[in-house]
Amino acid sequence: MKGKIHSFESFGTVDGPGIRFVVFMQGCPMRCLYCHNPDTQNLSGGVEYTPEEVAAIALKYKSYLKGGGVTVSGGEPLLQIDFVTDLFKLLKREGVHTAVDTSGATFRSNDERLLVKIKELIKYTDLVLLDIKHTDDEEHKKLTGVTNKNILAFAEFLSENGVKTWIRHVLVTGITDFDEQLIKLRKFTDKLKTVEKVEVLPYHTMGEIKYKKMGIEYPLRGVNPPAPERIENAKKILCE
Numbered sequence: 001m002k003g004k005i006h007s008f009e010s011f012g013t014v015d016g017p018g019i020r021f022v023v024f025m026q027g028c029p030m031r032c033l034y035c036h037n038p039d040t041q042n043l044s045g046g047v048e049y050t051p052e053e054v055a056a057i058a059l060k061y062k063s064y065l066k067g068g069g070v071t072v073s074g075g076e077p078l079l080q081i082d083f084v085t086d087l088f089k090l091l092k093r094e095g096v097h098t099a100v101d102t103s104g105a106t107f108r109s110n111d112e113r114l115l116v117k118i119k120e121l122i123k124y125t126d127l128v129l130l131d132i133k134h135t136d137d138e139e140h141k142k143l144t145g146v147t148n149k150n151i152l153a154f155a156e157f158l159s160e161n162g163v164k165t166w167i168r169h170v171l172v173t174g175i176t177d178f179d180e181q182l183i184k185l186r187k188f189t190d191k192l193k194t195v196e197k198v199e200v201l202p203y204h205t206m207g208e209i210k211y212k213k214m215g216i217e218y219p220l221r222g223v224n225p226p227a228p229e230r231i232e233n234a235k236k237i238l239c240e
């Protein structure tokens with residue numbers, strides 16, 4: 001089996017606990033307006049690797065990853081769930097902490113075949129980083145191109161199945177930074193039993209340069225990162 005990989009990062013510090021070796025998978029079904037990795041979206045790109053090849057690359061850094069581990073991000077890693085499961089099996093055999101950073105958008109609660117695959121994956125997954133991008137479905141569709149129903153259902157599935165989860169929320173002025181929206185998200189995360197942490201990720205414009213290079217218009221041109229007091233406000237609502 002081969003997975004399509006966009007890139008690797010050997011010393012990631014923002015995608016899970018400790019120092020992480022991060023595998024960015026190619027392909028994503030969403031089109032978030034603020035995506036800072038637009039070059040990972042198209043499934044036709046990337047380079048093919050076997051799980052064994054990726055595990056071997058990651059394990060070269062094993063001594064640096066104590067207290068950290070390996071995070072598979074993207075793109076959307078669960079588009080290539082079989083690859084991620086095989087990779088995590090190899091890493092767990094070596095005692096490495098495993099995390100998957102997902103939008104949850106591929107989840108379908110009525111797809112029995114997929115549920116079997118997800119249950120297999122979570123046996124080898126120490127942590128899921130789940131991005132909840134908007135609590136209002138219509139706003140979510142405008143922001144990402146897809147419904148949030150499967151994502152919220154995935155959060156509940158993780159809770160019911162005892163999977164340690166960090167919820168992440170990108171704070172964007174005029175799109176997600178509304179107290180009402182943030183309070184609704186807090187009420188939702190409070191109902192989940194396995195959430196260890198909620199992270200507020202302030203929107204930034206660092207991805208803009210990639211759009212320029214790719215010759216596509218930056219969808220959020222003119223939107224500034226949120227002010228420090230709005231970031232504090234969101235942290236108060238979501239994290240305290």
Ligand code: SF4
Pocket residue numbers: 028029030031032034035036037038040041074075076103
């Ligand atoms: S889910 Fe992530 S990779 Fe996919 S479009 Fe959104 S921000 Fe980009």
